[in-house]
Amino acid sequence: MLPSSPSSTTSLVDPNDLDYARQYSADFVSRWDELIDWDKRALGEGHFFTDMLLHAGACRIFDASTGSGFHAAQLRKACFEVVACDGSPTMVERAKVNFDRLGLDIALYQSDWADLEFLQSQHTLGQFDAVLCLGSSLCHIFERSERIEVLRRFRSLLRPGGMLLIDQRNFQAILAGHFSSSGQYYYCGKTAKVAIGALNDSLCEFVYSFADGARYRLRVFPILPAQLRSELMAAGFSVPQSFGDFKRLYDPMRADFIIHQAIA
Ligand SMILES: C[S@@+](CC[C@H](N)C(=O)[O-])C[C@H]1O[C@@H](n2cnc3c(N)ncnc32)[C@H](O)[C@@H]1O
Numbered sequence: 001m002l003p004s005s006p007s008s009t010t011s012l013v014d015p016n017d018l019d020y021a022r023q024y025s026a027d028f029v030s031r032w033d034e035l036i037d038w039d040k041r042a043l044g045e046g047h048f049f050t051d052m053l054l055h056a057g058a059c060r061i062f063d064a065s066t067g068s069g070f071h072a073a074q075l076r077k078a079c080f081e082v083v084a085c086d087g088s089p090t091m092v093e094r095a096k097v098n099f100d101r102l103g104l105d106i107a108l109y110q111s112d113w114a115d116l117e118f119l120q121s122q123h124t125l126g127q128f129d130a131v132l133c134l135g136s137s138l139c140h141i142f143e144r145s146e147r148i149e150v151l152r153r154f155r156s157l158l159r160p161g162g163m164l165l166i167d168q169r170n171f172q173a174i175l176a177g178h179f180s181s182s183g184q185y186y187y188c189g190k191t192a193k194v195a196i197g198a199l200n201d202s203l204c205e206f207v208y209s210f211a212d213g214a215r216y217r218l219r220v221f222p223i224l225p226a227q228l229r230s231e232l233m234a235a236g237f238s239v240p241q242s243f244g245d246f247k248r249l250y251d252p253m254r255a256d257f258i259i260h261q262a263i264a
Helices: 032-036 038-045 048-055 070-077 089-102 113-122 144-157 171-175 225-234
Strands: 060-063 081-086 107-110 128-133 158-169 192-200 203-210 215-220 238-244 257-263
Touching: 032 038, 032 089, 038 070, 048 070, 048 128, 048 158, 060 070, 070 081, 070 089, 081 089, 089 107, 113 144, 128 144, 144 158, 144 225, 158 171, 158 225, 171 192, 171 203, 171 225, 225 238, 225 257
Parallel strands: 060 081, 060 128, 081 107, 128 158
Antiparallel strands: 158 257, 192 203, 203 215, 238 257
16 A cells, blocks of 8 residues: 555655565465464463354354464354455465365455455455454554555445454553563464564564574554554444453553454
């Protein structure tokens, strides 16, 4: 996505940072599951997402940033109907390998969020009970107006009253100098360490260092929890609840990830 005006946040950003697909190089993505450790991640999350979805009466789920397919696979195994999508070709390839390996029948598409309407009509996907955008994905968009536009697109995938579950790294704590990667949630692999590189109000760089010396970087926009809630509301959602590391009551300076429940 290109800068929209000379005063926009993106005009200050290195154009390479706006190209999320480039950041997920084949080499980095080949190690994504090692970084996550699916078994430990599943243990850390417990039944949080399935409980939220069941409570909302959701059956059809659209996983908008499936990455290597972790949540799509977990939910398909739990008998939800899942459509998985991601804009990165390397991630989609990895998700396909994982779904095949697990013998899971999951519709999988490569599409940028900008093209979701086209995808929906081209493949007659219909409407969904829930959309997921997990693993701190929205922060790949640096411009507020573009994030709101993407959130509107997520909303148009939902039936009235449908639910979006969206999370972010806890950038409030990170910007306040409290970065913690507990290793209990999301990135649970023991062969990689996550550290913060460049950091300011409009850029956060994560540095992933593996035990064998390999090093990769993700450069994203540090969306604050309140900022994301306001963007969700600007996109027409209500936001009844937010959670820190899957808990309703949490210390905002200690949680690794903040998860928002938004209703269309
Ligand atoms: C940090 S990864 C999270 C992947 C997965 N959800 C997980 O938790 O392991 C962020 C994902 O969002 C995807 N993504 C970022 N911006 C996107 C966009 N504009 N359109 C589609 N996918 C996008 C990336 O390709 C990447 O797979």
